Amino acid sequence: MNTERIKHLLAKVEKPGRYTGGEYGELIKDKNTVDVRMAFCFPDTYEIGMSNLGVKILRHCLNSLPYVWCERAYAPWDDMEREMRKEGVPLYALESGDDLKDMDILAFTLQYELAYTNMVNMLDLSGIPMLAADRGEEYPLVIAGGPCAYNPEPVADFVDVFSIGEGEFALCELVALYRECKQLGKTKEQFLREAAKLKGMYVPSLYTVSYKEDGTIAAFTPKYEDVPAVIEKTFLTDMDSAPFPTEHELSFIEAVHDRMVLEVFRGCIRGCRFCQAGMVYRPVREKSPDTLNAQAKALYKSTGYNEISMCSLSISDYSGLGEALEKLLGWTEKERVNLSLPSMRIDSFYAELMEKAMNVRQSGLTFAPEAGTQRLRDVINKNISEDEIMAGCAAAFDGGRSSLKLYFMNGLPTETNDDIRGIAGLAQRIVDLYYSKKRSKGKGGVSVTISVSCFVPKPFTPFQWMPQDRIDELKRKQLLLKECITTRKISYNYHDSEVSFLEAVFARGDRRLSAAIAEAVRRGQRFDSWDEFFDYGKWMQIFEDTGIDPEFYANRTMGFDEILPWDHIDCGVTKEFLIREAKAAIAERTTPDCRTRCSACGMQDKGCTVCKKGGKE
Amino acid sequence: MQPPVKYTLRIFWQKKGNSKYVSHLDTQRAVVRALIRSGLPLYYSQGFNPHPKLVFALPVSIFQEALYDVFDIDITERISPKRAAEMLGAVMPGDTPVIGAAYPVKKFKELYAASYLISLDTDLKAAEVEKALRGEVVVEKKSKKKCEMTDISPMIYGVSAVDTDRGVILKATLSAAPDAYLNPKYLVDFLGDKVRFSETVREMLFDKEMQPLK
CATH class of the missing domain: 3.30.70 (Alpha-Beta Plaits)
Structure with a gap:
């Protein structure tokens, strides 16, 4: 892009290279030959957004349409935003430098709840009215997708169309429809009515919500007969033929994940009861080792990165892991390319892997037992025993490791003080294990880090009805755990409970929250996931002033018979399954993984190839 | 494991346009990636964490452009500088073009x-x-x-x-x-x-x- 008009701004800000485009591999099209101008907007910093694989995949799909040019935009850091507002420079796309307000479509990805204010602020900074209802024909269409779109309601007032599920083909269909309507001279309203009929597309303005006196939802109804009452997610059926970009722009500025990312499979066989990703990304669909290897080679050639990161949920469940590693290691070692794996389940497989692939670099060993006692691990369906955890740690120590990180959660349903003490106890036994092994290869002492987040109930999980602990209770538990740790070999850090509270409010929020988000943006709230900007006091004031009781969303037990704000979205997994799982949790009963036995989650008839159909029922 | 021979090759390039907004450290990382993409026979340092050798004559500060900038790389074959310049030039970011290559005459x-x-x-x-x-x-x-x-x-x-x-x-x-x-x-x-x-x-x-x- 031509940076002449912003050169005075760039001189005053940190890391100006975030705002200029021009990276290697940048995609420039002739704007006179395309029919649809788009910008894919990431509501956080450039460094985070440039690391996002989903955005790369979707832009690749959109840009493969000859009539579309889909550029990039990110949330400017506050120094740049200040300068832009002062100088009257609206937000622009990085390739062309053209203003976002002159695009046809702005597509936002909603990766986490605390980026909602950034999305709305990006609209405002573009000179575009925040509220969909205030945007006339002259403004771009605003669409959104990503994991948070599974409960789109808190941001329903800002977005014209939500894409529910995997957007590779669905987004292209939507854009094709947009082009057709544009060419026929149809109005935005006409287009939206058409869009609502596409699979996976949710147009919030075409529904009305009414509420009961107690604040829960009385009814959620389409305004017209041809608007579907339930919006089914879209998803791919075959990962080997799925679109995957083996070329993309390379950030000049160091991105958060500055490496090749290989998506190994989607979905998860495990069914941890707090985990939204494990539910909404079903069914499991794997890429073959050959596909992975070919994509890795192509990426290496086009990027020159020296690290491949394999990406999936629960990677050790990938049935082709051994074969894929063998194929990859066949050339990566020679080319001095490192392989890294995401955090793994600690089980026997881990020991095997350590032997097979000593050259696989792990950027620190991270394990996620999530709970400190077997009882609570059964409640959350983290099907792992202490023996397995110990065996995994033993393998790590035998492999020369002396430091590991364990992830836990506080405030899980049914959690007691014993469960909290159990976290410290487990960490202590891992420390003891290290010193009991005389031949531990690690030099110096052992270091076990326990990182404890606060449980946030998420839509489409068996725990979606469960309350989050109140902030005081979370703080008490955090302190209790601190007191239980008696050695310096264990370092302990925990998440800010006030941040988690806000996350819970938005995660289970309904449409009425849009008013609070809009007001927050007006009052300058943004980058809520960043410590330097998060302001609990300000948020509480905003809720008060907009007449919203945040505890209604975060701390309330919701009823199985209640209409939940996201009930009109169908993520594939049925409510009946989630209720069964919630009841099993309370009964401290585990559910086996999908390979062991099908639990009839709802995907068994929708293309799941893992389960033997109908197992349990 | 490594061939013992190495040749130092000098690359002449420019840092202009929007690349002036990129710090030297970020530029260095981008050049290393370009070197790998180029397919040049790079000489890697012999260590626990092998990396290509790359030495800049005098990096410009961020916000400054350079029309004649220089870095040296080590390679394992004495290939023609013209060919090397073509190989690297084909894969450098747009605002950092290669303008030539030669075996060094003077020291930095x-x-x-x-x-x-x-x-x-x-x-x-x-x-x-x-x-x-x-x-x-x-x-x-x-x-x-x-x-x-x-x-x-x-x-x-x-x-x-x-x-x-x-x-x-x-x-x-x-x-x-x-x-x-x-x-x-x-x-x-x-x-x-x-x-x-x-x-x-x-x-x-x-x-x-x-x-x-x-």
């Missing part, structure tokens, strides 16, 4: 001076700028250890200025010796608040004979 420590073109957005006249910079030029100069008032005039080898309709264009030749590098920003600092904005392009690097560094 023989670097002596650099010439700059500095556009000043100012109400000052060319004559005033010249006069100011031809006298004693005392600025607060940072070194690794301290920050002190220094007269940098011995490091200014020549200045000339011309008026334009938007201000003044200043041409300066400044010391670029390894032990006496003068960043052109000090000249702009010295002119003070009267300069509203400036843009700096480094045109050339010179050896002690005032020949382009080869």
Whole structure:
């Protein structure tokens, strides 16, 4: 892009290279030959957004349409935003430098709840009215997708169309429809009515919500007969033929994940009861080792990165892991390319892997037992025993490791003080294990880090009805755990409970929250996931002033018979399954993984190839 | 494991346009990736964490452009510089083109001076700028250890200025010796608040004979 008009701004800000485009591999099209101008907007910093694989995949799909040019935009850091507002420079796309307000479509990805204010602020900074209802024909269409779109309601007032599920083909269909309507001279309203009929597309303005006196939802109804009452997610059926970009722009500025990312499979066989990703990304669909290897080679050639990161949920469940590693290691070692794996389940497989692939670099060993006692691990369906955890740690120590990180959660349903003490106890036994092994290869002492987040109930999980602990209770538990740790070999850090509270409010929020988000943006709230900007006091004031009781969303037990704000979205997994799982949790009963036995989650008839159909029922 | 032979090859390139907003550290990482993409027979350091050898003659500061910049790489085959320049040039980011390659003639420590073109957005006249910079030029100069008032005039080898309709264009030749590098920003600092904005392009690097560094 031509940076002449912003050169005075760039001189005053940190890391100006975030705002200029021009990276290697940048995609420039002739704007006179395309029919649809788009910008894919990431509501956080450039460094985070440039690391996002989903955005790369979707832009690749959109840009493969000859009539579309889909550029990039990110949330400017506050120094740049200040300068832009002062100088009257609206937000622009990085390739062309053209203003976002002159695009046809702005597509936002909603990766986490605390980026909602950034999305709305990006609209405002573009000179575009925040509220969909205030945007006339002259403004771009605003669409959104990503994991948070599974409960789109808190941001329903800002977005014209939500894409529910995997957007590779669905987004292209939507854009094709947009082009057709544009060419026929149809109005935005006409287009939206058409869009609502596409699979996976949710147009919030075409529904009305009414509420009961107690604040829960009385009814959620389409305004017209041809608007579907339930919006089914879209998803791919075959990962080997799925679109995957083996070329993309390379950030000049160091991105958060500055490496090749290989998506190994989607979905998860495990069914941890707090985990939204494990539910909404079903069914499991794997890429073959050959596909992975070919994509890795192509990426290496086009990027020159020296690290491949394999990406999936629960990677050790990938049935082709051994074969894929063998194929990859066949050339990566020679080319001095490192392989890294995401955090793994600690089980026997881990020991095997350590032997097979000593050259696989792990950027620190991270394990996620999530709970400190077997009882609570059964409640959350983290099907792992202490023996397995110990065996995994033993393998790590035998492999020369002396430091590991364990992830836990506080405030899980049914959690007691014993469960909290159990976290410290487990960490202590891992420390003891290290010193009991005389031949531990690690030099110096052992270091076990326990990182404890606060449980946030998420839509489409068996725990979606469960309350989050109140902030005081979370703080008490955090302190209790601190007191239980008696050695310096264990370092302990925990998440800010006030941040988690806000996350819970938005995660289970309904449409009425849009008013609070809009007001927050007006009052300058943004980058809520960043410590330097998060302001609990300000948020509480905003809720008060907009007449919203945040505890209604975060701390309330919701009823199985209640209409939940996201009930009109169908993520594939049925409510009946989630209720069964919630009841099993309370009964401290585990559910086996999908390979062991099908639990009839709802995907068994929708293309799941893992389960033997109908197992349990 | 590694072939014991290595040859040092010198790459001439430019850092212009939007790449001036990229810091040296980020530029270095981008060049390493380009080297890998190029398919050149790179020589890797022999260590626990092998990496290609890459040495820059004199990186420009962020916000400055360079029309004649230089880095050395080590390779394992004595390939033709023209071919090497083509291979690397094909995969460098757009604003950092390769303009040539050669086996080095001079060492980097023989670097002596650099010439700059500095556009000043100012109400000052060319004559005033010249006069100011031809006298004693005392600025607060940072070194690794301290920050002190220094007269940098011995490091200014020549200045000339011309008026334009938007201000003044200043041409300066400044010391670029390894032990006496003068960043052109000090000249702009010295002119003070009267300069509203400036843009700096480094045109050339010179050896002690005032020949382009080869």
